[in-house]
Amino acid sequence: MLFLSKMAPPANNVVQPQAATLTLTPALMNKLKPAKIFKNAVDPPAPPTPGGRSPPNQGIRHITGISFDDRGDQLITAAEDETFRLHLKTLFSKKYGVDLPRFTHKNTAIIHASTKEDDTIRYHSLHDNKYLQYFKGHKQKVVSLEMSPVDDGFMSASMDKTVRLWDLRAPTCRGLLNLPATPVVAYDSTGVVFAVAVNQFSRILLYDHANFDKAPFLTITLEDPSLTLISYPPRAIYITSMTFSSNGKYLLIGCSGDAHYIMDAFEGHLLAKLEGHVGLERRRIDSPSSIEPQRGCSGEEVSWTPDSNYVMSGSLDGRVCVWDVQNLQPKTEMKPSLMRLQPIAKMDGHPGPSRCLKFNPRLAMMCTAGAELAFWLPDQSMDVDELAKELLKKPPG
Secondary structure, eight states, X not given: OOEEOOOOOOOTTOOOOOOOEEOOOHXXXXXXXXXXXXXXXXXXXXXXXXXOXXXXXXXXXXXXXXXXXXXXXXXXXXXXXXXXXXXXXXXXXXXTOOEEEEEOSSTTEEEEEOOSSOOOEEEEETTTTEEEXXXXXXXXXXXXXEEOSSSSEXXXXXXXXXXXXXXXXXXXXXXXXXXXXXXXXXXXXXXXEEEEEETTTTEEEEEEGGGTTSOOSEEEEOOOGGGGGTOSSOOOOOEEEEEEOTTSSEEEEEESSSOEEEEETTTOOEEEEEOSSOOSSSSSTTSOOOSSOOOOSOSBSEEEOTTSSEEEEOOTTSOEEEEEOTTOOOOOSSOOSOEEEOOSEEEOOSSSOOOEEEEOSXXXXXXXXXXSEEEEEEOTTSOHHHHHHHHHOOOOO
């Protein structure tokens, strides 16, 4: 897949060249820099009233979820200040709270989870700031929410240990899975297969979407033998997100600790461990880690690039880590060991912990978010000859 670099608008009626196709390379990934930082992306907490008690969690508020629309033209964020923002247009959800915003296949509508009053999922029109539908059923907080890549279906997973399948056109769920622990969900790029991760059991279940009421066709156990080198018994893994690669071959497992994983989506083998970042299960870097892994303020911090050649992740220390995953090797009896990958780049520039990260699905840009919002672009100070070589490179294959 190629990426289109955004061109500046025409000035003084001068005809500008069309946007050039740009192939992501390790050199280019190292050149990403924050082009714009929005310091007012989250409203600060209100000061306590005289003689009153400060509300819990009174510290700095953060963005908790971000989503690009299908074309990569618009970005929406949801934050702990009970707002969601689109192109700096602020919409409030003070009554219900807002988390896990997801564009539908129309860039004028989103679905989102609630954080207050109840655990209803809400379908919201950004055009006229009205709710279009309510999806009720979950009894506890929704922790995973994903739109189908091909139609108006979507999935949700909750701390009530259920996964529900929905359609935007109907208020009642059309499918229900009961799990033994809190799940996390993901669609593959075709919408034919979906995955359900079950925390505390380290299991990943793959279902045929057309036969979701049947048993999963593949059950994967996430086992990291390298954890026994750190402690025994090894510390459990807490899965906070899953994303299939664009070609459907791999499954990226985002975790709250100091490692993410890549698995073979066909065979279920663990292929790579991504190390080098600081996990986001703690809210502050000076807070000690607990014995039991926690979800923490994380779950949106790791992302594929659209060509699936690189994985990007935020970190508690504010850096953005980049791993080159183009050379993943299938696991065989001759190569049973786990590939442990270190970042090819650790990029500074995001102010504070980078708790959310998404790479644009179409443009050569990235977004990171925490207490502030940052848009990253290739550094325009690149040498002209170097940039020309990058632009003229043909995509592999």
